[in-house]
Amino acid sequence: MQRRELLVLLAASATGLPIHEALAQPQAIRLLVGATPGGGTDLVARSMALEMTRTLGRQFIVDNRPGAAGNIAAQATASAAPDGSTLLLSYTSHAINATLYPNLPFDPVKDFTPLYGVASAPAVLVTRPNLPAKDIKELIALAKAQPGKLNIAIAGIGSANHLAGEMLKRSAGIDIVSIPYKGTGPALADVMAGQIDLVFSGVASAQELIKGGKLKALGVSSGKRLPLYPDWPAISEVLPGFEYSAWYGLFGPAHMPPALVQQYAKAAREALESATVQKRLASESLVPMNLPPAEFDKFVRSEIVRWGKVVTATGAKPE
Structure with a gap:
């Protein structure tokens, strides 16, 4: 047995992921970001990628795909295989674009697996x-x-x-x-x-x-x-009820195996609990959300409704 196969088997045993699915996973994980390097979304992605690499023992590679308010990266994630090799660190646009863009090439709910709510950004x-x-x-x-x-x-x-x-x-x-x-x-x-x-x-x-x-x-x-x-x-x-903070969250393609979802959610939670990530978020005045998959799913759905009302009320149009 090769060294990689042994490590994968040990990881599968620890996480409950079926051995045949674990063996099929590539070593590197692409973490897509729909923004340019150096911005807030990129910063959060790279901080999380570093810690999740340490936790899972698999390399997370941040892949910047800017453009169309995050839709390019989202489309690539929605079209990827649900084997955990492609993830998305998205932001508020995931919810806003559901109404802002009338002809999205993907469904922001049905075509994604919510993995973890990471942080909010006032x-x-x-x-x-x-x-x-x-x-x-x-x-x-x-x-x-x-x-x-x-x-x-x-x-x-x-x-x-x-x-x-x-x-x-x-x-x-x-x-x-x-x-x-x-x-x-x-x-x-x-x-x-x-x-x-x-x-x-x-x-x-x-x-x-x-x-x-x-x-x-x-x-x-x-x-x-x-x-x-x-x-x-x-x-x-002064204006009661005024609350419009941005947020960052981790998604995968639809239909990811439950055991894999829990594996990534656990790694994301541990990353947010690390002193390194906490210090980095605090320095950027970001507030950890710590929303596990089910709660994050509910949050995203509610945000699509909330921001949809804002887009309709303001008459905002995409560039």
Whole structure:
């Protein structure tokens, strides 16, 4: 017996995976990411991949497939064999795109196996430092006094941050002009330069700029204040029910064997419990979700309904 076969047999014994299925699995696992390297989704994927490699003894290779708001990577995963060799580290777009794109080439529920809910990612609403509003109440008053004069950058059409901005306008009853951007970086640069008034940004991208006085934080999109930044109010304190955080989760193709699902879910849970991943998530102000397969499945279904209402209400369209 070859060394690999012996290791696979031992792993199969430990996880309950049928031996013939375990032997059929390739050594490397592709973890697809529908975003470019260096962003929040890529960071989460690489952190999880490193720890899951250590846990399972099988190499996780992050494969970036950016484009179409994550749909390219999702399509590749949906079309893959359900043997565990191809997984997807997806984000909120998995739920948003179900309504945003009228003709998806896959079903975001039926064509996937939810494996684990990894983390949520609150956004912070930032403004140029000299905007005459220090909080959400003053922003709303300013916008109502000057309808159509303020603007907000859209860092990605159809993203959670885009829809959070649209719901802010709708919930507060204010008229602010939306300006599309290709990403958060250029949007933040123009806010700092005073060319744009506002933008919803991931906390990781904006936190140092806020600390340095280059941006001003008005509020966070989470339901309550962030432990690391208790001075940033939650927007829900002014607009009750306002909660539009992004999230990251692990998926596989549909029809994965139950034993394999549990094996990956266990590895993901152990990765999230590791000091390395916890430290990395905390540094990016990401909040661990720790949702096992059944709970994550229920969460994804509810998110598709919730974001669908937001897409319909705001009239958001894909790029």
